[in-house]
Amino acid sequence: MPDRKPTTAEEATLEELRNLLLGQERAELKELRDVVNGARLAPEDIGRILPAAVRSRAEGDQELTAALTPAIESAIEVSVKRNPAVLVDAIFPVIGPAIRKSIREALAGLTETINTSIEHSFSPKGLRWRFDAWRTGVPFSEVVLKNSIVYRVEQAFLIHRSTGLLLAHATSTPATGSDPDMVSAMLSAIESFVSDSFEGHESEGIGQVEFGAQLLEVAHGPTAILACVVRGSLPASFRTRLRETLEDIHSAKSDLLRDFDGDTRSFEDTQLKLEQLLVEERPKQARRSLAVPIVLGLGFSLVLVLVVVLALRSYDESQRWQDAREALAQEPGLITLVEQRTEDGYLVGGLRDPHARDPLDLLDDFGIARDLVEGRWAEHRSDDVEIVRRRTLDTLALQHGGADLHVSWDGLDLALSGRAPHALASRIRDLQASGALVGLGALDLTDLRDHELDTARAKAELVRGLQLSFAAGSSTAPSGLDEAAIEDLAAYCAAQGIDLAFGLRFEPGSEPGADLLLQLQRREHLEARLAELAPGATLLGHRALDPAGSSSVRLLVALDSKQP
Amino acid sequence: MIRKKICMLGAFAVGKTSLVRRFVEDSFSDRYVTTIGVKVMKKQLTHRGRDVTLMLWDLHGDDAFQTVQSSYLRGSSGLLLVADGTRAETVTVARRLLALATDQAELDVPFLLLINKADLKADWDLEAADIDEQLAGWTVLETSARSGDGVEQAFELLTARMMERDAD
Numbered sequence: 001m002p003d004r005k006p007t008t009a010e011e012a013t014l015e016e017l018r019n020l021l022l023g024q025e026r027a028e029l030k031e032l033r034d035v036v037n038g039a040r041l042a043p044e045d046i047g048r049i050l051p052a053a054v055r056s057r058a059e060g061d062q063e064l065t066a067a068l069t070p071a072i073e074s075a076i077e078v079s080v081k082r083n084p085a086v087l088v089d090a091i092f093p094v095i096g097p098a099i100r101k102s103i104r105e106a107l108a109g110l111t112e113t114i115n116t117s118i119e120h121s122f123s124p125k126g127l128r129w130r131f132d133a134w135r136t137g138v139p140f141s142e143v144v145l146k147n148s149i150v151y152r153v154e155q156a157f158l159i160h161r162s163t164g165l166l167l168a169h170a171t172s173t174p175a176t177g178s179d180p181d182m183v184s185a186m187l188s189a190i191e192s193f194v195s196d197s198f199e200g201h202e203s204e205g206i207g208q209v210e211f212g213a214q215l216l217e218v219a220h221g222p223t224a225i226l227a228c229v230v231r232g233s234l235p236a237s238f239r240t241r242l243r244e245t246l247e248d249i250h251s252a253k254s255d256l257l258r259d260f261d262g263d264t265r266s267f268e269d270t271q272l273k274l275e276q277l278l279v280e281e282r283p284k285q286a287r288r289s290l291a292v293p294i295v296l297g298l299g300f301s302l303v304l305v306l307v308v309v310l311a312l313r314s315y316d317e318s319q320r321w322q323d324a325r326e327a328l329a330q331e332p333g334l335i336t337l338v339e340q341r342t343e344d345g346y347l348v349g350g351l352r353d354p355h356a357r358d359p360l361d362l363l364d365d366f367g368i369a370r371d372l373v374e375g376r377w378a379e380h381r382s383d384d385v386e387i388v389r390r391r392t393l394d395t396l397a398l399q400h401g402g403a404d405l406h407v408s409w410d411g412l413d414l415a416l417s418g419r420a421p422h423a424l425a426s427r428i429r430d431l432q433a434s435g436a437l438v439g440l441g442a443l444d445l446t447d448l449r450d451h452e453l454d455t456a457r458a459k460a461e462l463v464r465g466l467q468l469s470f471a472a473g474s475s476t477a478p479s480g481l482d483e484a485a486i487e488d489l490a491a492y493c494a495a496q497g498i499d500l501a502f503g504l505r506f507e508p509g510s511e512p513g514a515d516l517l518l519q520l521q522r523r524e525h526l527e528a529r530l531a532e533l534a535p536g537a538t539l540l541g542h543r544a545l546d547p548a549g550s551s552s553v554r555l556l557v558a559l560d561s562k563q564p
Numbered sequence: 565m566i567r568k569k570i571c572m573l574g575a576f577a578v579g580k581t582s583l584v585r586r587f588v589e590d591s592f593s594d595r596y597v598t599t600i601g602v603k604v605m606k607k608q609l610t611h612r613g614r615d616v617t618l619m620l621w622d623l624h625g626d627d628a629f630q631t632v633q634s635s636y637l638r639g640s641s642g643l644l645l646v647a648d649g650t651r652a653e654t655v656t657v658a659r660r661l662l663a664l665a666t667d668q669a670e671l672d673v674p675f676l677l678l679i680n681k682a683d684l685k686a687d688w689d690l691e692a693a694d695i696d697e698q699l700a701g702w703t704v705l706e707t708s709a710r711s712g713d714g715v716e717q718a719f720e721l722l723t724a725r726m727m728e729r730d731a732d
């Protein structure tokens with residue numbers, strides 16, 4: 001090629017000439033050259049050939065896979081790091097069934113089978129089921145399940161996971177006091193609580209919540225929760241069904257669930273799916289069959305006993321745990337939200353009233369050692385009758401009652417009767433007035449008597465009887481000195497452990513008396529007499545009753561309690 | 565049917581529970597029973613002819629013993645921050661809780677600040693002007709759970725804001 005650049009006109013002419021001479025071939029040549037040089041391959045071109053290329057390569061060997069794997073892996077990693085939810089949402093419908101299938105195979109309804117089979121092995125019914133199993137070739141566990149599981153699914157809730165709002169609800173018992181909106185919200189609140197308190201242990205959320213005889217069975221998806229209120233014992237197959245329904249809903253409504261803004265109309269059509277969950281199973285009525293137990297004979301029974309003994313051994317521990325869980329559920333003041341086995345022991349937790357029993361103690365009763373148990377409890381205030389009672393007695397400082405104090409309960413109403421020391425009695429009245437006795441019903445104190453107040457009143461009565469009269473101008477033996485009364489009083493005070501002291505005083509309005517000497521003499525005289533009548537008593541003061549200082553003197557008892 | 569979750573947030577004893585009770589049951593009590601954890605109540609109303617169910621999450625007050633956990637806030641469509649006019653520092657707590665909601669719970673939802681206990685205005689510890697200065701751009705309402713003044717309006721205004729947000 002010459003160095004000089006051709007002018008535009010020259011170039012155009014040349015080009016025309018080339019076209020005339022080479023035409024078709026020239027275009028092909030250019031295309032080929034481009035391919036050889038790897039230049040200007042348009043994305044569309046690659047797009048067109050890529051699927052075919054991959055397919056043909058993959059048929060040959062594994063090299064393509066090997067080449068692509070690292071890239072794909074790191075792409076997934078990046079995606080997960082950026083927002084795991086996207087991937088989880090995408091995979092959930094696939095992974096759910098896979099996990100369940102493997103769990104199902106691994107466990108095969110183990111616990112239920114064992115529980116019920118042990119329960120029924122020795123009963124005539126159990127023997128008949130054995131026979132049925134043997135006759136029909138169906139595994140015994142299946143026969144047991146078929147015969148003994150009774151349950152009813154009463155309500156189903158579809159709940160939006162992040163807001164806790166109810167999306168749809170179905171019920172088989174129209175008049176159930178509980179408000180589905182509230183059930184949804186509370187479940188969601190409990191889950192938040194659990195996820196805060198048990199981070200790392202319970203990321204999956206709560207599986208079951210017990211409400212007395214009822215059970216809330218819960219299945220979780222990424223954006224929705226499906227919960228059922230169940231009575232009776234639920235077969236594992238129902239759990240599967242629950243999850244499947246939830247997966248269905250997830251795949252049908254994934255966009256609506258993700259962008260949910262509170263409008264539940266678009267979920268009305270899930271109602272039908274929920275209604276299909278409202279199933280019920282009753283035990284089949286037994287047909288009478290005479291021959292069976294006898295036919296089975298001794299041999300079979302022996303084999304049975306052997307099987308049962310073996311099963312019982314491994315079963316003991318799980319039975320104890322089972323019993324302990326039930327006891328936890330029954331224990332007043334504890335709301336157990338999590339109880340599960342961990343690799344090296346047990347994890348229990350939930351809400352605990354400060355007056356509830358220590359859960360570790362309780363588990364200990366079932367032979368579950370404290371150091372195997374990890375407990376996580378948040379405090380709450382329980383309304384349970386037993387707890388309210390304990391709390392009340394504790395606040396009143398009456399845990400152990402009192403010798404003279406009688407505590408009687410009627411539900412949440414408390415009646416206290418008998419005698420209490422003054423400090424306690426007034427404390428009780430103060431607490432009653434301040435409303436500090438939370439959860440307590442009525443507090444009846446009509447029969448509660450204040451010990452010291454009573455004593456003081458009794459003394460006051462006695463004192464009133466001691467009226468001494470001196471003859472006018474006389475300082476000696478008042479005529480009416482009631483010696484017996486003073487002796488009585490002294491004895492009474494001694495019995496009560498009270499110091500006895502006497503005082504004399506003027507009636508109001510009277511003067512100390514002009515005749516001071518006379519007063520002093522009277523005092524001396526009284527002192528001497530009292531020393532005889534009530535040794536140890538002191539005379540505190542002495543005042544004449546009337547201005548003339550002549551007639552009577554009143555004796556006062558100073559109650560100076562030795563004991564608190 | 566529209567359902568919305570609303571959270572009540574604020575320092576302890578500012579009157580969150582009382583406001584919810586006034587709105588839902590139209591009642592009030594002078595007794596202070598502190599909320600532990602969360603208490604949910606429900607209120608149905610109509611907004612421009614549509615039925616709306618509000619699920620009101622009354623959270624425990626923020627104090628040294630219980631700090632508000634962001635997981636309770638998840639999925640809220642609106643927030644009512646509550647402060648107590650007789651305790652100026654509760655406004656600061658409200659601001660901190662809003663920051664928690666936006667940063668940790670990643671909420672970007674309508675909210676109002678309610679300065680409660682308007683019936684005790686004589687004892688108030690803060691001036692409306694202070695608040696406006698501190699909180700430019702916030703909607704601040706005065707309420708009294710005791711007398712009921714401003715309570716319904718507050719919930720209705722928040723509902724309207726949430727519904728507007730959906731319409732956009």
Ligand SMILES: Nc1nc2c(ncn2[C@@H]2O[C@H](COP(=O)(O)OP(=O)(O)OP(=O)(O)O)[C@@H](O)[C@H]2O)c(=O)[nH]1
Pocket residue numbers: 574575576577578579580581582583593594595596597598599600623624625626680681682683684707708709710711
């Ligand atoms: N005067 C007056 N008192 C109020 C008002 N609102 C609430 N209170 C009182 O303030 C106290 C606390 O009210 P709560 O509603 O329990 O407060 P809270 O914010 O829910 O408190 P925590 O649950 O502990 O966080 C109670 O004694 C109420 O009676 C009000 O508007 N005016």
Ligand SMILES: [Mg+2]
Pocket residue numbers: 580581582597598599622623624625
């Ligand atoms: Mg409260």
